[in-house]
Amino acid sequence: MSKPIIRIHDLSTNIITDREMTDEEFAQYEADQAAEAARVIAEAEAKAVEEAAKQQAFNDAVAAAVAAVLAAQQTPATTSEPVVEPTPEPVVEPVVEEPVVTQE
Amino acid sequence: MAGILVPTPATKSLTQLATGNLSGSASVTISSISGSYQDLYIYVIGTQAAGGMPSLRFNGDTGNNYSGVNNNSTLNVYNGQSMVRMTDGTISSSANSDFSSAYISNYYLSTTRKAILTQSTRAGTNSYDGSQGYGNWNDTSAITSVSITNTGGHSFTGGTYTLYGVK
Numbered sequence: 303m304s305k306p307i308i309r310i311h312d313l314s315t316n317i318i319t320d321r322e323m324t325d326e327e328f329a330q331y332e333a334d335q336a337a338e339a340a341r342v343i344a345e346a347e348a349k350a351v352e353e354a355a356k357q358q359a360f361n362d363a364v365a366a367a368v369a370a371v372l373a374a375q376q377t378p379a380t381t382s383e384p385v386v387e388p389t390p391e392p393v394v395e396p397v398v399e400e401p402v403v404t405q406e
Numbered sequence: 407m408a409g410i411l412v413p414t415p416a417t418k419s420l421t422q423l424a425t426g427n428l429s430g431s432a433s434v435t436i437s438s439i440s441g442s443y444q445d446l447y448i449y450v451i452g453t454q455a456a457g458g459m460p461s462l463r464f465n466g467d468t469g470n471n472y473s474g475v476n477n478n479s480t481l482n483v484y485n486g487q488s489m490v491r492m493t494d495g496t497i498s499s500s501a502n503s504d505f506s507s508a509y510i511s512n513y514y515l516s517t518t519r520k521a522i523l524t525q526s527t528r529a530g531t532n533s534y535d536g537s538q539g540y541g542n543w544n545d546t547s548a549i550t551s552v553s554i555t556n557t558g559g560h561s562f563t564g565g566t567y568t569l570y571g572v573k
Binding site: 306310 | 436489558
């Protein structure tokens, strides 16, 4: 079975050469494929975790909102009479009239 | 009237160093890159393969010496990988399935690690099928060869590459 092709563009001669990978290059090629497969899996897993976290946050927010609405509906309405403070009576000082003295 | 002498803005120019087809190969290595430019710019257009992501290796380094971040509606970070990704999201065998580019600054230096800016678009059903990112090659060697490969090891079934030198 033939190995993948490596292309070399040599600028000192401007000649482009195609050749099969060496054993060492092919081993690296296979390692690259394995690394990419692992990266794709890791990326998919990270995305799934992120989506699950987003969904959980949304669910929590909805649950909190529903709980708040239910709590508001179940609490009896209370209408307390306003407290009216008695108005203090004004203090009236007694007027003392001076006796009228007439001299004869 | 006295004035301030403003230096003339420097202009950069692109020189096409190489171009060719990806089709029928599992990777394309552009070798014997001259160190006489400031930066390298790589275009990969119409990439097609049965999955995987167009990626780069430098100087034949297949060790886990590459890391980076790609933004494709979410940030995807990778560390200790054997190649730097030009895009984020797997490509397909459909027509014009991918455009990717990479800008490699100061590739000729043998004293600094290499930083790579990437951007890409991808044909698909999602509006966010494009990405921007950066990568890093944890090696201080001057880059003399660039390999365009695929994260999944899939052979390319379409696409072209172009390498520019930037001065």
